[in-house]
Amino acid sequence: MVRVWLHTFFLISLLLVSQLARADVSEVTATVDRNPVTANQSFVLTVTVDGDVGNDSFSPSKLLKDFVVGRTSVSRQTSMINGRLSKQTRFTTVLIPQAAGEYKIPEITIGGVSSQPITIEVLEAGSSQEKEQETAFLEAQVDSEQVYLQQPITYVARLFLAADLNKGNLVPPEAENADVQQIGRDEESTQMVNGRRYKVYQRVYQITPSKSGPLSITGARFDGEVFTQGQRSIFSSFSNTQPVSTIAETIDVNVKPVPANWQGHWLxxxxxxxxxxxxxxxxxxxxxxxxxxxxxxxxxxxxxxxxxxxxxxxxxxxxxxxxxxxxxxxxxxxxxxxxxxxxxxxxxxxxxxxxxxxxxxxxxxxxxxxxxxxxxxxxxxxxxMAEGMQAIPEGNQPSGAAAPQKQSAEEKPVEPAKPSVVLVWWQQSWFVALLGLIILASLATNLFLLVRRQSLSEGAEETSKTPHQLNKDKLWREFQQACSKNDTHAAQTALLEWANRYFNRTFNSLTELSQYLSIQSSCAALQKSLYQPGSSSWREGKKLYKDVKSSLERLSDTTEDNVLPELYGRK
CATH class of the missing domain: 2.60.40 (Immunoglobulin-like)
Incomplete structure (x- = not known):
């Protein structure tokens, strides 16, 4: 029972000591990592509190008037020396001065205890002392300080780091009335600056102004952490990294307007x-x-x-x-x-x-x-013109005007008087000769059509060329199915292959076949769908099929019993 009371008393004592240590702040110290500093280059303000205080005990907002305030990190350390428990809280803030001069960090009060103020001397950017002491700095340049409207500006940002990088972020430059876009990939290299070795990270941006007049480009900014030189003790809870921030100088560019006499698209x-x-x-x-x-x-x-x-x-x-x-x-x-x-x-x-x-x-x-x-x-x-593209072959040209003359010349020795009379009669009655030529041409045409019908009817069982047997033809069925599905490529391929075999001739294109069958409108719609991507889908398969069927009926001179099979069935 006594042990239980002793154990409880010990725990209560530790709790009271902890609360007293948390509530009691004995000292507040403010320090900077270097002084003087240079414009647009960061330095670190460290506020150390002997005591355990909350994260919101220190607010750097009062420093915004003279500095660009970066992020603030908080770390804590607890130790016990000679039986005495002590705690320490450390606030680390990155500050960036933007102009040369003398500035003052006021006293910082936490838990009723205040630190001593600090006077900061800020040197001009680019001074001889700058690069000898900087852990990180940014350089920026543009390819031209005078451009035309919408003429892109190449902005190159180069980050110099003298310590190993733990983490970081490079913020792009900013400009009103302009588009900022990173181009290409980052490049890495090393460079000696005033006897000190730096690792250099280069990033390129393209800035395109959208308004003429003066253009101010706020420099790119880097926020990150680098590893410190010393080794961290295994008994310390403080980090061995150091926050770093830096901003490139602002660059002013003049944007000229489009020439007054320019016409057309501006490029x-x-x-x-x-x-x-x-x-x-x-x-x-x-x-x-x-x-x-x-x-x-x-x-x-x-x-x-x-x-x-x-x-x-x-x-x-x-x-x-x-x-x-x-x-x-x-x-x-x-x-x-x-x-x-x-x-x-x-x-x-x-x-x-x-x-x-x-x-x-x-x-x-x-x-x-x-x-x-x-x-x-x-x-x-x-x-x-493709070979054989004419649908109707040319008729035989008449050459009979010389025949009567030849005949009369041959008959002249037999009957001297009659040939002269016949010759004169033919010359004066030219329309009779013309009538004879027309009759000859008609006979030749009829003979041609008769021979063609006989050739089409031959081998009907093998080739299925007669209209009423087309549904037995494999190529015709493929054409029928393609039209039924409105499949443009399949319809074109099947139609040409079927026509080449059916008519026993070569059609090199849909245009040639459409002229032969007089179906230019249907084939033109199919060609438009084939050669114009993004056009409306072809929905005229039924019309193409019917046009081919009607044309074939005209060419074959079929009767009503020899009707082609319907594509979509009777309605």
Whole structure:
């Protein structure tokens, strides 16, 4: 029982001692890690309290008038010497002066106890004493202090650290009415400064002004921690790292407006170029066969959204289907390069020479301060009609005018008088000869159609070419299913393969087949869906099927009993 009371008394005593130690502050000390300091470079203010106090006991907000106040960290240490329990609280704050002069850190009061004030001497940035004592400092530079509106400014920030980095953050520069964007990756190196070795971290930003006039760029800022030189004791709870902050100098830039005489899209750059390519590359193209023309616009030092639209001019003898566009941005040797690529599917619809005019893109040369333009060459092609593209073959040309003459010449020795009379009669009655030629042409045409019908009817069981047996043809069924599903590629492939076998000739394109079957409207809708990505989905499979069916009925001269199978069934 006595032991229990003793144990309880000991615990209560420790608790009372702890509360007294927490509530009793015997001394408050304020120190800085160096004095004098330089403008835009940080120094560390350490406030040490002999006692255990709360984290909110010290507020550095009263120092905001003269300094940029960084983060504040709190650490504690407890020790017992000769049976006496003592506690200590340490506040560490990073301060950055922004102008040279003499400043005063006032007394700091915690728990009714105050520290002594400290007078701080701040030197001009760039003074000879600066880099000899700085653990960290930032340098910044721009590629030009006078630019045009929307002309990008390259801002390079270089962080120098003389101690090993524990953690840190580099805050980008700030500027009103401007877009700030990091470009490329950070670079690391080492450099000797006044006999002291520094590790250098470099980061590049692109600043694009959106308003003309003076532009003030607030310097980039670094906040972090570095390891201290001494080793931390295993009995100490204080950290062996030191907070570090630094700010680069402010840079002023003059932004000039767009020249008053400028017209069109404003594109300021050091270099702009445009190129073009044709696929497939060949000297002669065929009516109805598509080719692709691509344009690539490249500009240095601009963002992709600053690139203008590419609008080439095409003649009326071609159908044009935009084939999509894409933009890209990358960095090469610290320089930002933007690209825009756009392609067009071109389908010639007339034979003969085809000319695509040159494309011109105006831009402003920021190096020379003069207007410039990027141009392509004009393109010239030859377009030929596909072999056998004419649907109706030419009839035999008459040559019978000489026949009567030849006949009369042969008959002249037998009956001298009659040939002369017949010859005169033929010359005066030319319309009779013309009538005979028409009759001959009609007979030839009928003979051609008769031979064609016989050839189409032969081998019907093997090729399934007659209209009422088309549903037995595998290619026709594939075309039927593709139209039923509105499948553009499958419909095109099956239709061409079926037509080549059915008509026993070669159709090189849908355009050629559409002219033969007189279904230009349906095939044009299918081609538009094939060559124009992003267009509305093809929903005219039923119409295409019916048009092919009707055309085939006309060519085959079928009766009502020889009707093609319905695609979607009777309604």
């Amino acid at each position: 300021p750059s050091e270099l702009v170029s445009i190129s073009q390519s044709v696929s497939p590359e060949q000297e002669t193209y065929t009516v109805g066969e598509p080719l692709t023309i691509s344009y690539m616009l490249t500009a240095i030092g601009v963002k992709p959204e600053q690139l203008p639209e590419i609008k080439p001019e095409f003649p009326d003898t071609v159908r044009v289907y935009p084939d999509g566009d894409e933009t890209d941005q990358f960095t090469r040797n610290g320089v930002v390069i933007s690209q825009k690529t756009i392609s067009f599917a071109i389908v010639p619809n007339q034979p003969g020479p085809l000319s695509i005019p040159a494309l011109e893109v105006p831009w402003f040369n920021t190096k020379t301060g003069l207007a410039a333009s990027a141009e392509t060459d004009d393109l010239k092609f030859s377009v030929a």
